[in-house]
Amino acid sequence: MSIRTRxxxxxxxxxxxxxxxxxxxxGPSGTVWLQGDGGLAGRGEALRIELPGGVADADRAAAxxxxxLGEIEVDDEVRRPATGPVALGxxxxxxxxxxxxxxxxxxxxxxxxxxxxxxxxxxDDGPLPRTTADAxxxxxxxxxxxxxxxxxxxxxxADAVAAIERGDLAKxxxxxxxxxxxxxxxxxxxxxxxxxxxxxxxxxFSIGGFVGASPELLVERRGDRVRAHPLAGTxxxxxxxxxxxxLATRLQxxxxxxxxxxxxxxxxxxxxxxxxxxxxxxxxxxxxxxxxVLHLGTEITGRLREPAPSVVELVGRLHPTPxxxxxxxxxxxxxxxxxxxxxxxRYAGPVGWVDREGDGSFVLGIRSAEIGGTRARLFSGVGIxxxxxxxxxxxxxxxxxxxxxxxxxxx
Numbered sequence: 001m002s003i004r005t006r007x008x009x010x011x012x013x014x015x016x017x018x019x020x021x022x023x024x025x026x027g028p029s030g031t032v033w034l035q036g037d038g039g040l041a042g043r044g045e046a047l048r049i050e051l052p053g054g055v056a057d058a059d060r061a062a063a064x065x066x067x068x069l070g071e072i073e074v075d076d077e078v079r080r081p082a083t084g085p086v087a088l089g090x091x092x093x094x095x096x097x098x099x100x101x102x103x104x105x106x107x108x109x110x111x112x113x114x115x116x117x118x119x120x121x122x123x124d125d126g127p128l129p130r131t132t133a134d135a136x137x138x139x140x141x142x143x144x145x146x147x148x149x150x151x152x153x154x155x156x157x158a159d160a161v162a163a164i165e166r167g168d169l170a171k172x173x174x175x176x177x178x179x180x181x182x183x184x185x186x187x188x189x190x191x192x193x194x195x196x197x198x199x200x201x202x203x204x205f206s207i208g209g210f211v212g213a214s215p216e217l218l219v220e221r222r223g224d225r226v227r228a229h230p231l232a233g234t235x236x237x238x239x240x241x242x243x244x245x246x247l248a249t250r251l252q253x254x255x256x257x258x259x260x261x262x263x264x265x266x267x268x269x270x271x272x273x274x275x276x277x278x279x280x281x282x283x284x285x286x287x288x289x290x291x292x293v294l295h296l297g298t299e300i301t302g303r304l305r306e307p308a309p310s311v312v313e314l315v316g317r318l319h320p321t322p323x324x325x326x327x328x329x330x331x332x333x334x335x336x337x338x339x340x341x342x343x344x345x346r347y348a349g350p351v352g353w354v355d356r357e358g359d360g361s362f363v364l365g366i367r368s369a370e371i372g373g374t375r376a377r378l379f380s381g382v383g384i385x386x387x388x389x390x391x392x393x394x395x396x397x398x399x400x401x402x403x404x405x406x407x408x409x410x411x
Contacts, residue, residue, distance in 0.1 A: 009119060219315060220360070228241045
């Protein structure tokens, strides 16, 4: 005789007239996923879904996640994307590295149209988490170090350009880190609030100590509809609207940045085209303005071929794109492993959620940091192509690092 216990999941509507502070609802160690006015906030761990082989085998990863979510008994009064059991994860950059998703015990959701819901998994319905963020004193002493010196980073860029000129690579993405040590523990909730205020168009996330404000949508799936918004090609902003218009025009005309962007688009067109009946790829990128930089971006949309792959399978097929790795992919990843002098961990990996139906949304874990206690490791990256200038690439990493520094270092 066998005895089987199944987790039970219940999702109910909440009053939209009482907006919930999702950052506060997550508590000091919960999970946060914010996109504009919508998002998710989770507490506790009802289920952990392990992927020992990562997402490199896309079909296998999708099957493991789908089977685990399918085993949960569901009572869902809302029946929208991100209701019922939802698994969230921040996955490693290395697609073959072990990865995991977590299904929270309590998940609060809000759609961009203001609808709100509460999902509980494996626990009785209890009071809605409404606690405010802990009133911790912000650090007021900081030590900032760069494990790889400016000169050393520029030398790595020069080596990458030389490899490209030899024909070993077409593009390779290089990352930098800086380490911030503080005199008091860094309050993650305060960092999230600051990031959400400074970068409202970005996806702000916090999953297991990995925190960021990503501007780049890797892939989103809703039924048979798929969307991606890759970015590649960057110019600084001046803060003056007229000057920024000139800079935007220069970015659109930059052959180096257009080349960097085209490598990304060609790869997404190839991968998504293999699973779509329809795919719309604009002829030219548009400008995505952020607080201190301008990016080239292209929004790609499509209709998936039946049976539609889950968002986890799409992530496995796409990652790593040339936006965070390079091209040819295998050669670029080998070059990064041999030359970058950095353990990326979850930096530039897929970060997002998937529900029982296979719908979900994943961004790239860029403009991000690993935060724990009084230390934070901050990351940024740049795409290197033929003609890249080492000094300019160093400056670009510094601009991108400002996204996290502005939220962490507040003297």
